[in-house]
Amino acid sequence: MKAVVAKRVERGDADLSEIRDLARAAGYEVVGELTQTREEDAAYAFGEGKVEELAVLTHEVDADAVIVDNRLGPYQTYNIGGKLPEGVEVVDRFTLILDIFGQRAQTRKAQLQVELAELRYELPRAEAKTSLAKRDERPGFMGLGEYDESRERDIKNQIADIKRELDAIAEKAETRREQRRESGFDLVALAGYTNAGKSTLMRRLAAELDVDENEDRHPDLDTTAESEDRLFTTLGTTTRRADTGRRDVLLTDTVGFVSDLPHWLVESFESTLDSVYHADLVLLVVDASEPIEEMREKLVTCHDTLYERNEAPIVTVLNKIDRVDEAELAEKREALSALAPNPVAVSGLTGERVDELRDRIERELPDWQFERLVLPLADDTMSLVSWVHDHANVEAEEYEGEQVVLEFEARPSIVERARAKASDLAAVESA
């Protein structure tokens, strides 16, 4: 599939690199480009002359699609399509992103999220399309078939159904997180922009350790596989086990952020970020080989996304330092110090300074508590003793007459549960 990318430039930003990457991620070969800075004609989102230029270019390079790096209203999509050679599809930025998400969705949850996003995108357009289809009798316009008035109601019902199913999935995930914590794991989530290097870093941190169960299939989970230099290779989450020395950590890789996403799209993928919001620690990965301004913008987007719901401490990880010299790195640290205080600089690819990151993870995780329990030698005592062994670092286990003394270190929630179990034992004993 060949595509021409076009952009109406706002705020002086004429960079087409992101839309080119997105187009490639969706499977297009980019064969032409066009930008416009002059005022637009509201009917096209571009000047009419520019759309004619676009039609000529599309014809010359024999493109199958025109990808517009702006948000298009349904009428604009329709009008531009009317000027282009027959059969050339018009795709706007958001439809393109949805398309990529749709291709990458490999689990029930990811599929539901894509469907939800599509429906939310379609809802306000359903009405416009009904009247366009009636007026012009171009059935199948935008590939979505003909509409009648009941379509809007259908969409609303489908949205409600999908949300219910997603809620049920989220509840299961919450239970799983709690079970993992009770099993003594600290939950660390990797967040950050698409292509920042999260998956690479995850493989590095998890190197030489078992692959834990995966919620979702990940195409390059295999440690021998190379990360692909394309966007959104991770859709959904992957969890692997890592060891920082003292702590047993479960690392979760999450979907990468992308700039300028509309609210409804972010919302549809909200539950993907649950593993970030409910982690014990978030590693916010940034590509340090990018220009400072780009890094700044991406950090702002990430913080905006995390701000409302994130509860965990955040450690910023400046990744790809193999591509940056010391002076440049120092300059970037300084310039971004307000957004990324005290970051850790690493290379996930070469492994450089990854040990520092391990130390940092250990230091930032909530402290374990020391506990000393004196237990009666009752029938159920030994099962509590072995439970504590499974969930904590036991430092001493001594038998003194009719009592067992256990000394251990564990995360606060484990200590609490052990105390509760111990007082149950004592109650049974004295009864």
Ligand SMILES: Nc1nc2c(ncn2[C@@H]2O[C@H](COP(=O)(O)OP(=O)(O)OP(=O)(O)O)[C@@H](O)[C@H]2O)c(=O)[nH]1
């Ligand atoms: N030079 C260099 N390249 C890196 C480093 N870490 C990752 N990369 C490359 O950056 C690209 C993206 O890496 P990924 O690990 O797939 O990035 P991601 O953040 O998981 O991307 P999404 O799955 O799209 O969210 C790949 O080509 C990696 O090889 C690094 O430390 N140095």
